Amino acid sequence: MSRQHxxxxxxxxALPGTFLLVVLLIVPxxxxxxxxxxxxxxxxxxxxxxxxxxxxxxxxxxxxxAAVRNTIVHMAIVVPVTVxxxxxxxxxxxxxxxxxxxxxxxxxxxxxxxxxxxxxVWDGVLHPTFGLLNHALGWFGLPPHNWLRDEALVLPTLALxxxxxxxxxxxxxxxxxxxxxxxxxxxxxxxxxxxxxLDRVRAxxxxxxxxxxxxxxxxxxxxxxxxxxxxxxxxxGGPDNASEVLLHLLYVESFEHLxxxxxxxxxxxxxxxxxxxxxxxxxxxxxxxxER
Amino acid sequence: xxxxxxxxxxxxxxxxxxxxSPFVWMVLLSFMPPERAGRGTVSLLFExxxxxxxxxxxxxxxxxxxxxxxxxxxxxxxxxGQIAIGAPLAFALAKTAFRGRSLxxxxxxxxxxxxxxxxxxxxFFLCYGLGILDSYxxxxxxxxxxxxxxxxxxxxxxxxxxxxxxxxRIDGLSDWGIVWRVMVPLCRPVLAAIAVLSLVGRxxxxxxxxxxxxxxxxxxxxLGILVFRDEEAGTSYGPLMAATVVTTAPLIVAFLVAQRRxxxxxxxxxxx
Numbered sequence: 001m002s003r004q005h006x007x008x009x010x011x012x013x014a015l016p017g018t019f020l021l022v023v024l025l026i027v028p029x030x031x032x033x034x035x036x037x038x039x040x041x042x043x044x045x046x047x048x049x050x051x052x053x054x055x056x057x058x059x060x061x062x063x064x065x066a067a068v069r070n071t072i073v074h075m076a077i078v079v080p081v082t083v084x085x086x087x088x089x090x091x092x093x094x095x096x097x098x099x100x101x102x103x104x105x106x107x108x109x110x111x112x113x114x115x116x117x118x119x120x121v122w123d124g125v126l127h128p129t130f131g132l133l134n135h136a137l138g139w140f141g142l143p144p145h146n147w148l149r150d151e152a153l154v155l156p157t158l159a160l161x162x163x164x165x166x167x168x169x170x171x172x173x174x175x176x177x178x179x180x181x182x183x184x185x186x187x188x189x190x191x192x193x194x195x196x197x198l199d200r201v202r203a204x205x206x207x208x209x210x211x212x213x214x215x216x217x218x219x220x221x222x223x224x225x226x227x228x229x230x231x232x233x234x235x236x237g238g239p240d241n242a243s244e245v246l247l248h249l250l251y252v253e254s255f256e257h258l259x260x261x262x263x264x265x266x267x268x269x270x271x272x273x274x275x276x277x278x279x280x281x282x283x284x285x286x287x288x289x290x291e292r
Numbered sequence: 293x294x295x296x297x298x299x300x301x302x303x304x305x306x307x308x309x310x311x312x313s314p315f316v317w318m319v320l321l322s323f324m325p326p327e328r329a330g331r332g333t334v335s336l337l338f339e340x341x342x343x344x345x346x347x348x349x350x351x352x353x354x355x356x357x358x359x360x361x362x363x364x365x366x367x368x369x370x371x372x373g374q375i376a377i378g379a380p381l382a383f384a385l386a387k388t389a390f391r392g393r394s395l396x397x398x399x400x401x402x403x404x405x406x407x408x409x410x411x412x413x414x415x416f417f418l419c420y421g422l423g424i425l426d427s428y429x430x431x432x433x434x435x436x437x438x439x440x441x442x443x444x445x446x447x448x449x450x451x452x453x454x455x456x457x458x459x460x461r462i463d464g465l466s467d468w469g470i471v472w473r474v475m476v477p478l479c480r481p482v483l484a485a486i487a488v489l490s491l492v493g494r495x496x497x498x499x500x501x502x503x504x505x506x507x508x509x510x511x512x513x514x515l516g517i518l519v520f521r522d523e524e525a526g527t528s529y530g531p532l533m534a535a536t537v538v539t540t541a542p543l544i545v546a547f548l549v550a551q552r553r554x555x556x557x558x559x560x561x562x563x564x
Contacts, residue, residue, distance in 0.1 A: 009467045010388025017381030018396050020437045025403045028414035035413060042416070089307060092300050099301070105551055106308040109315065112543045112554065116498040116514035117536040120521055121318045124529065132317050164311060169558060176559050219562060226407065229498045233518060247409050247499070255503050260413050267410040274407050 032271075035264035042258040054265035066241035067249040068269065070155055071225060074245065077159035078166065078224035083217050085163070086170025087209070091201065093171065094178050104175065108168035115165055119233035122161055123148070126234075148235055151242040158230050158243055166223050170216045177212030181205060211285070218281040225273055246270045318540075322346050322533035346530035347538075354523075355508050356535050359516030360542075366431045366501075366512055367494045373436030374490055375476075375483065382445035383471045387457050400446070403439035409499060416503055430504040431512065435494060440561060441486045448479040485557035488550075495543055513539040 036054055040047040058064045093103045110118070125132045126147040134144035147157045185204050194200045228247040231237060237244035237252075246266060254263025325342035350356050384390060385397055411434070419430045452475060460470045476483065498514040505511055508519060520535055547554045 010384040010390035013380040014384035017377045028411040031414040112547045113540045114496045117539040121314050263413050
């Protein structure tokens with residue numbers, strides 16, 4: 001078979017996949033940019049370029065401002081709690097003996113469970129009068145709360161559900177990271193005087209886990225930015241925009257109010273946040289690999 | 293068991309109970325007769341009649357069986373498409389030289405970083421233009437190209453020795469034949485990982501189905517259960533919880549049966 005033949009054959013094999021990749025992913029991604037500068041609405045034929053009009057409107061839109069703020073606050077709660085708890089649980093599970101698989105499995109269950117369905121369940125768990133959580137608080141003599149209708153509580157509550165949903169992912173990644181740490185290093189640290197487990201964790205385990213920690217942080221951050229199902233099922237952004245987030249607002253503006261141009265502008269803001277996380281990852285990686 | 297070990301297991305058991313509590317509550321409520329579930333009284337005294345009534349209501353008085361069938365159809369079609377489209381492309385990228393190869397690799401890497409939600413407005417318009425809104429085609433089409441699948445297959449195919457590809461060519465296999473009869477069978481673990489990630493992603497997706505379909509007959513389970521919930525208006529928790537059990541059960545059972553595979557797949561999805 002000639003070289004030329006191989007080139008043509010390879011090109012032919014690549015063609016359908018490349019075509020669909022371009023049509024379904026690349027072109028739509030590029031199309032968002034110009035769309036964000038139009039007043040296009042689904043179902044209307046007239047479209048005009050309106051420059052920065054959508055962005056000017058967004059800046060004045062209380063619901064959008066709340067959505068940006070809440071999305072960032074949500075991420076700021078979810079990431080440290082998930083990473084911290086995930087690391088702690090992984091360290092505990094790692095040496096837990098025969099029950100190791102049981103603990104790991106239980107913590108991973110929420111990752112595969114359908115979040116929209118589990119949000120319906122959480123809605124019941126958090127119900128002000130007959131929910132499990134208020135009942136459980138009652139056993140300890142604590143007062144009940146209306147978790148999803150209280151402006152101060154709704155966002156932290158949703159964030160804790162996101163922690164519940166993502167924790168297992170962090171745990172398995174930390175467990176994979178822990179497995180790659182050579183036993184000999186821990187033994188050497190012991191000989192060097194790190195006699196307590198905590199000392200060895202601090203001296204050996206944590207520094208070696210730095211790259212995994214960056215990874216878990218970034219993946220958790222991306223998943224936290226993508227919060228949608230729980231908001232849609234449980235709060236629809238309320239009360240009074242206290243739980244409005246970017247993806248939910250993007251959905252409402254684009255597909256309920258049919259404002260495609262405005263929705264495209266929100267998409268760009270969301271993309272900017274995701275890109276910021278990726279850039280953060282790059283610089284964190286440089287630091288964490290450098291430290292080794 | 294010494295004190296330290298006791299503390300370790302104490303913390304892990306507590307954490308496990310907290311994480312598992314919504315599942316336990318869901319299952320218990322789905323077993324309760326309406327008068328008790330309505331008051332939120334959960335007990336461990338089960339009545340077979342109530343269990344039967346709740347699950348029968350969830351499965352017969354609603355579109356639930358149809359939602360589940362839709363979920364299966366969409367998952368199967370999407371996964372099939374992802375492999376049918378991804379494997380030849382991954383082979384071309386890994387084992388052949390053609391003009392534009394590095395450009396295509398670049399596009400795959402860019403696509404890996406794109407959050408799919410930002411594509412919703414253009415994809416909705418594309419489906420409208422194709423006249424396929426509110427159909428299975430609209431549910432499946434945006435997902436048939438998976439950058440993750442392409443990338444995982446590309447990585448796996450690169451580890452197959454070139455000599456194997458050459459000798460298959462000498463034996464008279466076409467490139468198309470090599471993809472399906474040599475490469476894919478050699479890379480079964482990667483196919484399993486792609487299947488796990490694809491099925492978990494698709495079965496659980498609410499975002500795109502909420503955009504693409506409006507007819508109840510086409511809704512996959514996450515969307516269907518919301519319609520069910522709104523119809524019930526919170527009056528009968530038993531059947532609603534039975535519906536959530538039925539929705540979450542397939543993936544949970546699959547995970548419990550193939551835990552290693554699931555966990556390895558999720559770990560692999562991040563190793564780029």
